[in-house]
Amino acid sequence: MNIISTRHMKRSFIEEVLERTKKMDPVAESKKQLDILEGKILATLFFEPSTRTNLSFTTAMKMLGGTVIGFDNPRTSSVKKGETLADTIRVVQSYANAIVMRHPNEGAAALAAEFTNIPIINAGDGSNQHPTQALLDLYTILKEKHKIDGLEITLAGDLKYGRTIHSLAYALGKFDVSIVFASPPALRIQRWIINDLKSAGISVKETDNIETTSDVLYLTRIQKERFPDIEEYQKVASAYVLNEESLKKIGKETMIMHPLPRVNEITPEIDHDKRAKYFVQSSYGIPTRMAILSMVMGD
Amino acid sequence: MNIISTRHMKRSFIEEVLERTKKMDPVAESKKQLDILEGKILATLFFEPSTRTNLSFTTAMKMLGGTVIGFDNPRTSSVKKGETLADTIRVVQSYANAIVMRHPNEGAAALAAEFTNIPIINAGDGSNQHPTQALLDLYTILKEKHKIDGLEITLAGDLKYGRTIHSLAYALGKFDVSIVFASPPALRIQRWIINDLKSAGISVKETDNIETTSDVLYLTRIQKERFPDIEEYQKVASAYVLNEESLKKIGKETMIMHPLPRVNEITPEIDHDKRAKYFVQSSYGIPTRMAILSMVMGD
Amino acid sequence: MNIISTRHMKRSFIEEVLERTKKMDPVAESKKQLDILEGKILATLFFEPSTRTNLSFTTAMKMLGGTVIGFDNPRTSSVKKGETLADTIRVVQSYANAIVMRHPNEGAAALAAEFTNIPIINAGDGSNQHPTQALLDLYTILKEKHKIDGLEITLAGDLKYGRTIHSLAYALGKFDVSIVFASPPALRIQRWIINDLKSAGISVKETDNIETTSDVLYLTRIQKERFPDIEEYQKVASAYVLNEESLKKIGKETMIMHPLPRVNEITPEIDHDKRAKYFVQSSYGIPTRMAILSMVMGD
Numbered sequence: 028m029n030i031i032s033t034r035h036m037k038r039s040f041i042e043e044v045l046e047r048t049k050k051m052d053p054v055a056e057s058k059k060q061l062d063i064l065e066g067k068i069l070a071t072l073f074f075e076p077s078t079r080t081n082l083s084f085t086t087a088m089k090m091l092g093g094t095v096i097g098f099d100n101p102r103t104s105s106v107k108k109g110e111t112l113a114d115t116i117r118v119v120q121s122y123a124n125a126i127v128m129r130h131p132n133e134g135a136a137a138l139a140a141e142f143t144n145i146p147i148i149n150a151g152d153g154s155n156q157h158p159t160q161a162l163l164d165l166y167t168i169l170k171e172k173h174k175i176d177g178l179e180i181t182l183a184g185d186l187k188y189g190r191t192i193h194s195l196a197y198a199l200g201k202f203d204v205s206i207v208f209a210s211p212p213a214l215r216i217q218r219w220i221i222n223d224l225k226s227a228g229i230s231v232k233e234t235d236n237i238e239t240t241s242d243v244l245y246l247t248r249i250q251k252e253r254f255p256d257i258e259e260y261q262k263v264a265s266a267y268v269l270n271e272e273s274l275k276k277i278g279k280e281t282m283i284m285h286p287l288p289r290v291n292e293i294t295p296e297i298d299h300d301k302r303a304k305y306f307v308q309s310s311y312g313i314p315t316r317m318a319i320l321s322m323v324m325g326d
Numbered sequence: 327m328n329i330i331s332t333r334h335m336k337r338s339f340i341e342e343v344l345e346r347t348k349k350m351d352p353v354a355e356s357k358k359q360l361d362i363l364e365g366k367i368l369a370t371l372f373f374e375p376s377t378r379t380n381l382s383f384t385t386a387m388k389m390l391g392g393t394v395i396g397f398d399n400p401r402t403s404s405v406k407k408g409e410t411l412a413d414t415i416r417v418v419q420s421y422a423n424a425i426v427m428r429h430p431n432e433g434a435a436a437l438a439a440e441f442t443n444i445p446i447i448n449a450g451d452g453s454n455q456h457p458t459q460a461l462l463d464l465y466t467i468l469k470e471k472h473k474i475d476g477l478e479i480t481l482a483g484d485l486k487y488g489r490t491i492h493s494l495a496y497a498l499g500k501f502d503v504s505i506v507f508a509s510p511p512a513l514r515i516q517r518w519i520i521n522d523l524k525s526a527g528i529s530v531k532e533t534d535n536i537e538t539t540s541d542v543l544y545l546t547r548i549q550k551e552r553f554p555d556i557e558e559y560q561k562v563a564s565a566y567v568l569n570e571e572s573l574k575k576i577g578k579e580t581m582i583m584h585p586l587p588r589v590n591e592i593t594p595e596i597d598h599d600k601r602a603k604y605f606v607q608s609s610y611g612i613p614t615r616m617a618i619l620s621m622v623m624g625d
Numbered sequence: 626m627n628i629i630s631t632r633h634m635k636r637s638f639i640e641e642v643l644e645r646t647k648k649m650d651p652v653a654e655s656k657k658q659l660d661i662l663e664g665k666i667l668a669t670l671f672f673e674p675s676t677r678t679n680l681s682f683t684t685a686m687k688m689l690g691g692t693v694i695g696f697d698n699p700r701t702s703s704v705k706k707g708e709t710l711a712d713t714i715r716v717v718q719s720y721a722n723a724i725v726m727r728h729p730n731e732g733a734a735a736l737a738a739e740f741t742n743i744p745i746i747n748a749g750d751g752s753n754q755h756p757t758q759a760l761l762d763l764y765t766i767l768k769e770k771h772k773i774d775g776l777e778i779t780l781a782g783d784l785k786y787g788r789t790i791h792s793l794a795y796a797l798g799k800f801d802v803s804i805v806f807a808s809p810p811a812l813r814i815q816r817w818i819i820n821d822l823k824s825a826g827i828s829v830k831e832t833d834n835i836e837t838t839s840d841v842l843y844l845t846r847i848q849k850e851r852f853p854d855i856e857e858y859q860k861v862a863s864a865y866v867l868n869e870e871s872l873k874k875i876g877k878e879t880m881i882m883h884p885l886p887r888v889n890e891i892t893p894e895i896d897h898d899k900r901a902k903y904f905v906q907s908s909y910g911i912p913t914r915m916a917i918l919s920m921v922m923g924d
Binding site: 065066067068094097100109113114115117118119122123124 | 688
Binding site for chain 3: 354357358359377378381382384385388389398399586587588589594605608609611612
C-alpha cells in the first residue's frame, strides 16, 4: 500500500485513517510506546529539508516500537554522486519495510513506487502533493469541529505552488463540503483541480481576500520568489497576513489553521486567540502518522 | 525542571547531580543499558555544530533505554525557512519529553523555556552558558581530587567568550574554593562575574599566565578571531599553550583539564603525563548526562 | 579485532565471515530482529559522504538489537573546529563499543586503531581500502556462483583510485582464482598490488577493455576528475560502459557486479538481464555487515 496522493484516495480509506488516528491520539499525547511495529524498519529519505515532517514520522515510528534509518541531507548521500532515484530506491528497499520520502520533483514518489514493492509514503513531491499533511489536517478539522461534512473551508495564500493545499483540496473533495479558494490572481489554484472538485459535486468559489466566516480558514505562506518584482509581492502579500487588525474581519467561530512553519503571515500576537489552532494541528501529526505507519506496515 | 544556567543553581542540586553521576558511572563504563527512560523521547536541537555534546547526550539517553530525535544541521531544518525559535519549540514539545538545545544566541535556552512546559536542557547558548559541561567538570574534579571544597582552581584562556568558563565559574562558586582567572587582558572574565563570585564569598585572583600550582588548571582555547590583528594574537596566545616546556612550570599535583576539542593549546606530547585528565574528563560526559536526563525526565 | 584492510586478512577469517553471513542472510531478508547486540553501541563516523554504507551498517546494527550513534556530515562536527582524528577517536571510544569510519585520507582507519582499544571497522579510507565491501562482494560471488576457488574474475574501470577494487583484489588473492584487470592505461592498478598477487600464486592478466567471458565482470566508475582533459576522458570512458550493445560481447554466464552508486557506466536497459546482479549484491551488504558486527562485538 502506497500513500502517494489524495487525488484518487477513497473516502473509506480516509475514514479508516481518521478512525485509527483517534485510537493513536492518547498514545501520542502521553508519549507512551505501543510496540506494534517492533522489528520493522522505516527509511526516511529527505532529498529536501524538513524539520516537522521528518521528526514527526521518526517520532511516530519510534513510539510504535519501530526503527528508523535514513538521511535528511542529500549532500551527504549518494545522490551527490549522481545516483538516480530509481537506484536509491532499489538499494534502500532491501534495508527497510517502508520508505517515507520528500523530493523536489513533482511525481517523484509515484516514480519511486514503480521501482519497489515496499510501501512508499510521499512526504512532499515538489509543489504537487503532501498527502499525510492533508490527513492530519482533516483529523484536526474532525477533532475540533466534530465533523467534516457540511463545513465551509477557505484555503488561502499560495494555492498554485502549495502542495499542502493541493492535497487538502482533493482530500476535502471526498466529503460533502464547500471550498473557497482565496489567493492573489497570480497564485490561483490550477483550473484542473477546480474542475475535478466540481465534477465531484463540490461547491467551489474563488476570491482574492481572506475576510471570511467559513468554518475553517487554512492559511499558507506567499513566497517572495514567486513574484517577478518585490513591489508586486508587497502589494498582494499584505492582504494575506493575519494580525490583530485583520483578525477582526474573520468569523467568530472560524478555526485558523496553517501547516507551519509560518514566517510573518500570522503574527504571534494572535497565537492565544481561541480560534488559532495551528499548534494543535501540528501536534496531530504524530497520531496521524502513527495511524498511517501502522496501516502500511502492520499485520 | 530546566537546566539553563549554573548561575542560580543551588549547591544541593549540584550535589544531587554528582551523587547520581556516581551511580551512573559504572553503567556508563561497561556500556550497559539501564532502562529507566524506556518509552521517553529526547529531542536534540543543535542549531550550531557539535560532536561531543550531541553524541554524549544521545549515548546517555540510549543507555537509559530512551529514544532520541532531532537535528544537528539547521540548514536542513525549518529554521532555514525562517521559523522562530518559539515556534520550533512549540512544535517539538508535542514530539518529545525533554529538549536539549544548542543555539548561537545568548539566552536562547531561557527563551525556549518560556514557550514550553517540557524540560529544556541548555547545551550551549552563544558565549553565555554550557551548564552540563560545568557539571561534568565538577564530577571530574570530585572524582580525581576526592573533594571540591578547599581546592584552588585556575581557569585559563578565553575567559570572556568561553561559555564553559562562565558555567564552571558559577558552579564552583557554590563551593568553598579559590578561583584564579588567567587570561590575556583582552579576554578577561566579565566584571559582574567576578563581583558575583566575591559576593558569594569566593576568593578570586586574576593573572596573565598559566604558571600555577593550583589543584586544577582548566585550559580553554584562545581563538584568532577575537583579536583585531594576527600579531596581537600570536603575542598573547603563546603564553596559553601547554607543551613539554611550559608543563615544567605547572605544579606536580596540578590536574590539567580542557573541555575539548583542543587545537594547539595543548600539544599531544603531554597527553601521557599523569596530570593530563582531559580525556577522562570527556568520558565523564556520559554518566553526568545520564544523571541529568534521569533527574529531568525520570519519575 | 579491527577490520582495516583485506591485504593481511587470513583466508580462514574471510571464510568465517562468509559462514556467518550465510546464517544472517534469512534474518536480513525477513527484516527480523536478532537481539545478539542488545545493549551495544556502534559509532558511525563518516568524515565523507555515504548513503549505502552508512545506512547498511546502521540497519545491520539495529537488526541485531544494537544502538547507533554518529555523524555523517563533518561540517556539523568538531572536525570543523580543527580537532585531530586521534582526539575524536579517543573521545568517541568512551561512548561506543565499536567504531565504523569513513575518511578521505589513506591510512586513517589504521591510524585510528592506534589510539583506541575498541574495534575499528574501515568503511573506506581515501583510495586505499573498503574491506567490508570486498567481503560482501565475495559473499555475492559465493552465493551466486556457489564457489570462489577456480573462478576467473575481471575487475574493470578505475583500478588506480578505486578502493573497492583494491580491497576485492587482495581478498580474492586469498583464494585460488584468476584475476583480469581491465582499465585504461592511465588508471591501471598499482604495480605492487600486481606483485603481491603474483607472489601469492594468483594468475594475473591486464587488458584495456571489458569484453570478457570471465565468471565475473566487476565494473567500477571512471571519474572525469581523473583526466587532464575532457576529450581524453571521453575517448577511454566509452570503452567501459555496459549497455545493450556492449553486453553482447560479454560471456553468457558472466555475472555483472558493481559496488554502486553507478552513474552512466551501466545503463538501466540491462538491469533486467539475468547476468546483472548489482542490486542483489547491494542487498548482501546487510547480512555481511551483521556478520562483521557480530564477530567484532559479540561475545
